[in-house]
Amino acid sequence: MNKALAPKVESTKFDAEAIRKDFPILQREVNGRPLIYLDNGATAQKPKSVIDTIDRYYRDQNSNIHRGVHHLSQLATQAYEDARETVRLFINADHDYEVLFTRGTTDSINLVASSWGRRFLEPGDEVVISTMEHHSNIVPWQMICDERKAILKVIPIHESGELDMAAFQSLLGDRTRMVAIAHVSNSLGTINPVEDVIRMSHKHGALVLLDGAQCVPHMRVDVKALDVDFYAFSGHKIFGPTGVGILYGKEDLLNNMPPYQGGGDMIKKVTFEKTTYNTLPHKFEAGTPNIVGGIGLAAAIDYVSQFEPRALADHEQDLLDYATEKLQQIPGLKIIGTAEHKASVISFIIEGQHPFDIGTLLDQQGIAVRTGHHCTQPLMDYYHIPGTVRASFAMYNTRADVDVLVAALKRALEMLS
Amino acid sequence: MEINRLQDEIVEEFELFDQWMDKYEYIIDLGKKLPLIDSTFKDEQHLIPGCQSQVWLHAEMQEGRVNFTADSDAVITKGIIALLVRVLSGQKPEEIATSDLYFIDRIGLKEHLSPTRSNGLVSMVGQLKTIGKNLSKAH
Numbered sequence: 001m002n003k004a005l006a007p008k009v010e011s012t013k014f015d016a017e018a019i020r021k022d023f024p025i026l027q028r029e030v031n032g033r034p035l036i037y038l039d040n041g042a043t044a045q046k047p048k049s050v051i052d053t054i055d056r057y058y059r060d061q062n063s064n065i066h067r068g069v070h071h072l073s074q075l076a077t078q079a080y081e082d083a084r085e086t087v088r089l090f091i092n093a094d095h096d097y098e099v100l101f102t103r104g105t106t107d108s109i110n111l112v113a114s115s116w117g118r119r120f121l122e123p124g125d126e127v128v129i130s131t132m133e134h135h136s137n138i139v140p141w142q143m144i145c146d147e148r149k150a151i152l153k154v155i156p157i158h159e160s161g162e163l164d165m166a167a168f169q170s171l172l173g174d175r176t177r178m179v180a181i182a183h184v185s186n187s188l189g190t191i192n193p194v195e196d197v198i199r200m201s202h203k204h205g206a207l208v209l210l211d212g213a214q215c216v217p218h219m220r221v222d223v224k225a226l227d228v229d230f231y232a233f234s235g236h237k238i239f240g241p242t243g244v245g246i247l248y249g250k251e252d253l254l255n256n257m258p259p260y261q262g263g264g265d266m267i268k269k270v271t272f273e274k275t276t277y278n279t280l281p282h283k284f285e286a287g288t289p290n291i292v293g294g295i296g297l298a299a300a301i302d303y304v305s306q307f308e309p310r311a312l313a314d315h316e317q318d319l320l321d322y323a324t325e326k327l328q329q330i331p332g333l334k335i336i337g338t339a340e341h342k343a344s345v346i347s348f349i350i351e352g353q354h355p356f357d358i359g360t361l362l363d364q365q366g367i368a369v370r371t372g373h374h375c376t377q378p379l380m381d382y383y384h385i386p387g388t389v390r391a392s393f394a395m396y397n398t399r400a401d402v403d404v405l406v407a408a409l410k411r412a413l414e415m416l417s
Numbered sequence: 418m419e420i421n422r423l424q425d426e427i428v429e430e431f432e433l434f435d436q437w438m439d440k441y442e443y444i445i446d447l448g449k450k451l452p453l454i455d456s457t458f459k460d461e462q463h464l465i466p467g468c469q470s471q472v473w474l475h476a477e478m479q480e481g482r483v484n485f486t487a488d489s490d491a492v493i494t495k496g497i498i499a500l501l502v503r504v505l506s507g508q509k510p511e512e513i514a515t516s517d518l519y520f521i522d523r524i525g526l527k528e529h530l531s532p533t534r535s536n537g538l539v540s541m542v543g544q545l546k547t548i549g550k551n552l553s554k555a556h
Binding site: 031354355356357359360361364371372386411415416 | 437438441442445469470471490491492493494529536
């Protein structure tokens, strides 16, 4: 990342209380109470360094990239390409051109489904997803399978919210071309055994796309060690801006895929008879990109990277364990998703209560949680529930937040009973 | 206009609550008391889907006035429905069609009628007005 743009952050020991101070929004009140933000699975809050980077970009560097010979354009281009390098290092990709900027996880998955699918899916080929997928990792595959007369198969899950790996094994076959699953489930928090999924899929010659939207805020991902073919995630869930995301793809695969969208930046030469396309990564980045988004995302990655991954994971595991223990003491409360390996996400239902009512009464007490089906309707159908209340934690949450949540929940239940 | 008189009445009642809890306890209470919609109407045809909570709505014309019953799977949504029933049920179709439901805002429940809540209430009010409009044309 460009030194001129990136705020300098010193390496520090993990301290959630100190971290809170980096996030201006956490100082505000909601409905007359201090905000307790437990909807990090939907979007995470932004540290001051990200906000400042965005502000500084528009004040000092704003210009279009890859075009101008003038000073500002070069500054902006440099910052944007430095941001790509920051992302590359973060996920340990071999080359910066394997890192594509997109609008977000949804856009990344659509890019692969559409571009790879149109070129490589033949009638009768199979794409495998799982029961716990977000709609963003279901619908793009349904669309392309429909178009290419391919077959969509779904890995069942156990009641605990873990993939049925034996069933997955039996779904893999000669016609399996793509396996697309969540690294971490947004509704349940389950951390899927992606190493096994990748190994088993590759044995059958199938590619693997991981939806990493819910994973990257919580743990480090090494695409090379995983040997994953495609990896998608969003900027806004990892403390960066909205409207920007990443698609990592292996060089050979990306080179063999046709462009996703046509327009500026993705071309080498255009005549009315024929257009030749630009090389990676620009082939897949038509039009003026979300420049400040990319630069802001790099600032967010710089911010997260200052923390020792183990310390961050320990803190979040402590929150998860503490919240699980406290919530389980509430009569009638049932946690949905009890996998052995979970990210700091807790979905629950309460006997006889509608998630919407709970969410409304928590909001009145300044607590932000998500209620509903979390864009995973097939998963809710599996559990025969209309939705859940979901508390999803980030590194700036504390045990005190959990205590407030539990007290507010008890109060809500008194009111509803 | 009868509708506005009823709205003012509700606004006055809510002025008594200075705590959010009292207000919501009242709404929850209303929700629990609301007579359930006739079960034959609790079907796909009468369903107004919402992302968060669902609403069932049935309206019928009786002696020039629209009577409606409704239900929801969430009790707070149901409580707000009870207030809407109180204001709009039994009114003339043309008055329903042109009504300005300001009481929701005045009693501090505006957010429940915003599209982001996606609790079925916005669509329900829209549908009620459409029913009012259609019936006033028919009669």
